[in-house]
Amino acid sequence: MAKLSILKVKLEREVNGYVVTCSSTKEAVVIDPGLPVEKIAEQLKGLKVRYILATHCHPGHVAGKDDLKELVGGETGLHSADAKQFLRSADRYLLDGDELDFGEFKLTVLHTPGHTPGSVCFVVANHAFVGDTLLAGGIGKQTPETDLRRQMMSIGTKLLRLPLTTALYPGHGPASSLERELAQNPIFRGAPAPS
């Protein structure tokens, strides 16, 4: 089985960008192309970039998308609801359930509206890139676009369906796992334990 490599790139506004690579084919996906793009591009030397994807369109998570594409190639992608909300365009508008291939891996798109209408999470094998939908110990900062009730519903109906051992890579702060967040994240306080 091919090996997956996940690299976190610390960007402006405390955003985590990620470079996810299939080690055997050197094909890569960039998640959350913030700024500066040079810092992301540095990590892409020798790799073939297939996709540049944004979990949502708050500027810190997407501002470098077009410049990065110019530098390293690849197809840009985001959800149409955020394209509308933030007047952004991309090569590809992502839909819930979309599967994007890179190397020997598959990235699955989950539409998880709430933090923004077009927030999405990306699942690769046992890893989930969750943007600002769920952070270690909390959730992303609420903004005028945030619909908290919808966000909690997305977490409950989409993220909690994933195996408990799923590793989480949020848009800010440290990595975690679904199991750890269920036990420790205050947003789950009072929620019934999953059966």
Ligand SMILES: [Zn+2]
């Ligand atoms: Zn955000």
Ligand SMILES: [Zn+2]
């Ligand atoms: Zn953010």
